[in-house]
Amino acid sequence: MSLTDERPVVKPRWYARLPVVRQLRQSVGLQRGMLVAGLVITGFFILVAILAPFIAPYGFSQLRDAHGNFGAQDPPSAAHWLGTTVGGYDVLARVIWGRRRRCS
Numbered sequence: 001m002s003l004t005d006e007r008p009v010v011k012p013r014w015y016a017r018l019p020v021v022r023q024l025r026q027s028v029g030l031q032r033g034m035l036v037a038g039l040v041i042t043g044f045f046i047l048v049a050i051l052a053p054f055i056a057p058y059g060f061s062q063l064r065d066a067h068g069n070f071g072a073q074d075p076p077s078a079a080h081w082l083g084t085t086v087g088g089y090d091v092l093a094r095v096i097w098g099r100r101r102r103c104s
Helices: 019-026 029-050 091-098
Strands: none
Touching: 019 029
């Protein structure tokens, strides 16, 4: 063999150097399944946080709608899928908006 028969060194693409891609290629079986599930769940939460203004039924600190106050500690209903809090806030809206709020 001569030196000219060697293959040229190909630099891996930018995404192949990411730690997540490297771990995905090295993992097998249950480990790979758990990694993919974790990535999907994380992606879902990021998507919900980005789309919060469009999917939240009410604002984060909204206490009333067009019909009046929400009411305190209402059980889940068609208007409030997860019910309301002691303070009268919609729980679903606060869960969706909660990802976007900053800690003080």
